[in-house]
Structure formats: C-alpha cells, structure tokens
Amino acid sequence: MTDRPAVAPAMRHRSMRDHNLGVVLGEVARRGTVSRAGLAVATGLTKSTVSSLVGELVAARLLVAEGRTGEGERGRPGIGLALDGGHVAGLGCEIGARRLAVAVVDLRGRTRVRLEQVGTNRRSPAAVFDELAALAAEAERRATAQELTLVGAGLAIPGLLDHSAAGRGRCVVAAPNLGWRDVPLDPYLADLPPRTGLPVAVDNEANLAALGELRLGAGSGHPSFLVVTGEVGIGAGLVVGSGLYSGADGFAGELGHVVVAPGGAPCACGGRGCLETVAGLPALLRAAGLDPDGGLTPLLDALDLPAGDPAGDAARTAVDEGAAGLALALTAAVHLLAPGLIVLGGTLAALGPVLVPRLDAALAAQVGALRGTAPPVTTSALGPDAAVLGAALGVVDAVLADPVRIMPA
C-alpha cells in the first residue's frame, strides 16, 4: 500500500505544558469568563496544573482576573479569568487594488486602530510596500500610545500566493489587478512594522475576509460559509468546520475566474469570459456606460434613477447581467464547495439589495431541487474592512492557539 499519510507524532511529556497553555487560553477565549475550577472541569487537568498554567498566562499578559463567576467549589463564586484585552494585539495590513489599509485588533477582537490610504496600487511593489510600512509604523505608534504591544502582523493581498517558491521564499504568483507577477515578498515583509522577528502571515484577501467574517461578521456562528469579495476583482474565501479552506497550494477560491460567458471578453488573468469580466466593478461600470475607474457611487446613483431614465435602465441592465453571471459562478461554488451560507462583501455588499433576491432565486432554481435547500445569500457586516480585520485576527488567533510563541520557555 502506498502514499499513506504521515502518522501523527506520538505523545510525549515534554510538550504537554506548551500544548496545555493553548488549551487553557482557548477555553477562556471560547467562554469569555471562567474560574480556575471551571477550567479544571472543562479541560480535565488538575486544579494545581490549571493554577500553574494560569499564572504563566497572567504573567505573559494574556489572561487577566476579572470579576467573579458562579463556578467555584461548593457554590462559592470563583475569581473570573478573561482574555487580557489591554496589552497584546495583532496588526492587520491590506494591499487592495485601490487602497492600503491597516488595523490593530486586541486579544478580545476589538479594533483599536484603523487607518486607510486611498489610491491605486497598480505600481511597483517597492513603492507600495514603502507606503504600507509608513502606514503600519503610524498604526504601531497609535497602538503603543494605548499601551498595546503588537506581537505580529498579517497581510492581505488580492492575488495568488506561493508559500514555498523554491529558493525565493514567499511570492505573489499573480495579482492581475495590481499588475504584479512573480514578486518575492520576504524582503518587503522583513521591513514591515512591528518587526518582531516573527514571520508576517500573508494570505489572499478573500481568505482573510472570510476569517474576519467568521470572527466578527456575518459568518459568526456559521460553521461553513463562502465570502465573496468584490472590488476590481472578485475572490472567494471558504470557511469549513470553522477553519479556512484554501486548497493544497493556497490557490482555491478564485471565483472571479470561473467561466460564465464561454468565449467571452478577455480577462486580466489571460482567460476569456471569466466572472470578473461580467461582474467585477469596472465591468459593471463599463456595461452601464460609466467611467470604469469612477468607483461605485455613480453606479449606485444611476440605480436610483426612475424606470425609463436611460442611464438608470442601463445601470439596471448591467447589474442584472452581472447578477446572472454571479449566479452561474455561485452555482458552481455551491455544487463544488457546499457552503452553508454565502456572504457578499466589498462592492458586492453595497449592491446587496439588488443582487441578493436575484441570487436567491437563481440558486433555488439551480441547486435547491437537488439539495432540498440552497444556501442563503447575505451581505457582509464588515464591508471593505473584512480582510484587514481578518489579517489582524489571524495574528490574535495564532497567539491564542499557541501562546508559547510569545512567551518565555
């Protein structure tokens, strides 16, 4: 028999403390506030072990005593333990086609700093990363002023990433809407504040938007959902079992390049008839007779014009055709990925009132008959900030899952 997966490592005692620090911290994160006695019951660890682990986590400023709980022994209230939201935080960064954004999120998931700079990033990577580093440094100053320590950074990029490019570290394979191809990232990432020495976690913007929605947005409470992000391009991030699915090579979720118009218009990716050529923002604007670089507002204004107005009718026809294309691509996504919910983000969220009823109807007709029901379509609560918040939350989650990475041995 061949190709058996590598077995899980045998349990040894040496790593138990590290493992159990994460178990205790994760249990607190899940419950909000809990006593030492409650932690012992939940984890199966002895009370003395829990006390020792809690002591280390408090010293590392990851946990803090907060109020009392009813979970103490013999009905006496215990001292409550909660995540310490006042000290450790993660930095999220995003390079969008038309803006840079940074955000600082604390251990409790609260956004503490948020900065944005609007302008095209269809420029050299060096110029874009210079500006991003300046924005990140400003965010770090503002975090420090709030007594926060940034323990790591995450970065969202609208493109395909190779995390193991032979000999060159991590690379952007292709980011058509930035005009980037084969860009090694590690030299730029090393200079990005907060320069902790820990690697910056880079991911596709749709994947990080999905993480943001999972923790703070429309995906909260849903074990499985697909986030569709629309800006110049269209991407998708899938959460399954409360974790991100990104395929073997990280290239999964490229909804924007599903073919919805065979033999149709050429796409920036090199293909033809991709969803982006029908439902990307520039495509919608062009089809509506508007400036393709003019942003979303003129389109929303045109959609508000009364029936019979030529500009209004053109905008409605353009959005109808975009919705039909999006419905075809989402039909493929539902059949192949089987999400329980579809969340529209970015510019697609702003078009939600027009898009959602059309998509619901199309999915009911095309997938509802086979499956009994089609997944509902909703719009993002985080709007354009989902990805940058997701990037910061990725740092926070990594600390909660494995706190020793920022603790003394």
Add this chain to the structure above:
Amino acid sequence: MTDRPAVAPAMRHRSMRDHNLGVVLGEVARRGTVSRAGLAVATGLTKSTVSSLVGELVAARLLVAEGRTGEGERGRPGIGLALDGGHVAGLGCEIGARRLAVAVVDLRGRTRVRLEQVGTNRRSPAAVFDELAALAAEAERRATAQELTLVGAGLAIPGLLDHSAAGRGRCVVAAPNLGWRDVPLDPYLADLPPRTGLPVAVDNEANLAALGELRLGAGSGHPSFLVVTGEVGIGAGLVVGSGLYSGADGFAGELGHVVVAPGGAPCACGGRGCLETVAGLPALLRAAGLDPDGGLTPLLDALDLPAGDPAGDAARTAVDEGAAGLALALTAAVHLLAPGLIVLGGTLAALGPVLVPRLDAALAAQVGALRGTAPPVTTSALGPDAAVLGAALGVVDAVLADPVRIMPA
C-alpha cells in the same frame, strides 16, 4: 469575540495507549517493514513501550513478524514487523446506477474478493439492498474461506448523503440516477453483512473513488487531486493533504451539476444545462444518435469509424461537445478547489484518449495564464472499481488509524 472553534482536548495519560497503538500501526503501514528499534526511533517512544504495543498488535493479528531489517541496535539486524495481511479485512460495497459491486481488501491493501452484478438499480431501495446483502454474504463466505475476518463495511452511493438527518439517522437526500429521494439508510445498513455491530461507513461514490485512487491508483503519491467519475451521472471527489474534502455537509464535489450550458436541457436534478446533460454517458449517446441506455461500447465503436462516416462523425461531434462542457466545469473546479492533478474515472476513463488532449488544451488556455501551470489530466488505473475499493480501504484505514476499535480494552 464569538464563534471560536472548540479547543482541542487537553492531553491526559489514560488515552495514551490507545493513541500510541495507532501511531505504531500507522508507522508500520507507512514504512512497510520496520524493527522495534526502528519504531522507537521513529515514534520517540521508549523501546519497552514499543515492545508492549507491538505485542498487543501481534496478538490482535494486525502486525506480523516478517524477515529482518538493518535497523537493529549496533548494526545487528532486527526482526521485521509488517502489517498482517492474512487475517483482518474490510468489505466494500457499491450501488451504481447500473451495477452492484462488492470487494474485500486486506490490511495490506490487496483485493482478495471482487464480485459484480449488472442490472439497473432504478428500483426500490429494499429490492436493491436485498440483492446487495446477498452479494455481500457471498463475499463474506469467500473471505472466510481465505481465513479473513471482515471487521467492517463501507458503502458507495451515487448521490447526496445526509449523515445527521434529524431523528432518522443517515439518509440519501437525492440520488437522481437511482430515482431515490429521502431514503433512510440505517435499517438497510444494519442487515448488511458482515454484521459486526460497527456502523457501515456510507459515502458518495466519487469520494470513495478518490480514496481508492489515493491508495491504489492514479492519485498515489499526489497530495492533492480531483477524481472525476462518469457513469450515468458525473461526480467528483477531492483529496487535499492526503485526506478527503467533502464540505461541511458532505455535499461537495457535485461536478455533474455545474452549469455549462446556461438555460440548456433539463437535468434529473431539477436544474438546467448541468454538465451531466452534456457529458453524462446517456447524453453523449443521445447526441451521437445512439441508444442512451446502450452502454459505452457502441460509442467507442463509432469513434473508431473513419472520418466522413456519418455515425463516426456524429460520435466525434458529441464527444467534442461533451469535452467542451467538461472543460468549463473543470475550469471552475480548478479555480475553486485548486487540485494538483485531475483523474478521469469510470466511463470518462474509457474516453480518455479523446478527452485528455482536449481538456489539457482548454485548461492551459483558461487557467494556465493566471497560475503559471494548469493541473495535468490523466485517467484512472482502477477504472470502474475505484469506488468499491475505496469503500473497503476506508474500513482498513479506520482500523490502522484507531486499532482499539477492534481490539480488547
């Protein structure tokens, strides 16, 4: 912060023996033959612990001493340990649209029994399961004659399965090509030999075909690939990181219902223009002017006719159109799922010489530009047996991963 995933359970000592039995067995499965000393090095367990675990696994007839290895202490050869292929085995069953199949596979992945019964299964589930139980009983008799003990069964079904239908146990939600909808399975499964009392593992046939290809076929050695199975319907099973991906609800991989002809012919699923209406075997036969229930051979014969022969030309046009539809659906699958390899199985494998070059060219044009390369397309080595072998291997894998399920406590 909401919706944090449940934390991993804290490590406790009680379950270590159970866990480490699986670690040792898995290590032997991965290496083929290994000494006790080699196992101690590979697992990090002490030699006395390894010896004790090995003793239990030999007593349970899961491991057997076999030859010698060069891995003993100080260069002396050690006694080799290997999986015991002579005693424990798994039963695989498959309900196809047009056949029933059963197979017995031993711990070493060798097929020891294989039986098939041809005929439509577009009948009542009771009638189909009666015949399947008789076939399974015959397989069990033949396995017993070879001194094999069947420790469990797996079943492949060409449809959507609900593993948690409220109050009704496991159900077939929809199997359009069997004409089944909302069929509770547990009453039938309880009567299926070998009646071990352990639950029968039921899965979609494409998922189990992917497992078969992973272990024994074209997927062997590939960490990520998509198996496309074609019979009356078309399904897909995805392997990522050497494990099956089946979505949150198990409904993922329904490639046959990706829309490739918007507004096209009605499909058995209730939708229109699905891939099955263009590239399923009855659709190909109909488009070629052949009897849609006549099986693959007349189509292959027609494809062999010289150019200019009307029957041959009709067959070639039909397959060209099927290939174009399949290319569109696979483009969506590559962009959404990102497999590293595409394996054509079932009737699609038989059409491989015609399909593969067309699919390679279409994928290179549509996804190669963005990603640098498109995943290669190949044909299955297991042909129509991939799913039934996968069902049996699922039983074997479950034993190797967690041997205590068939061992005394």
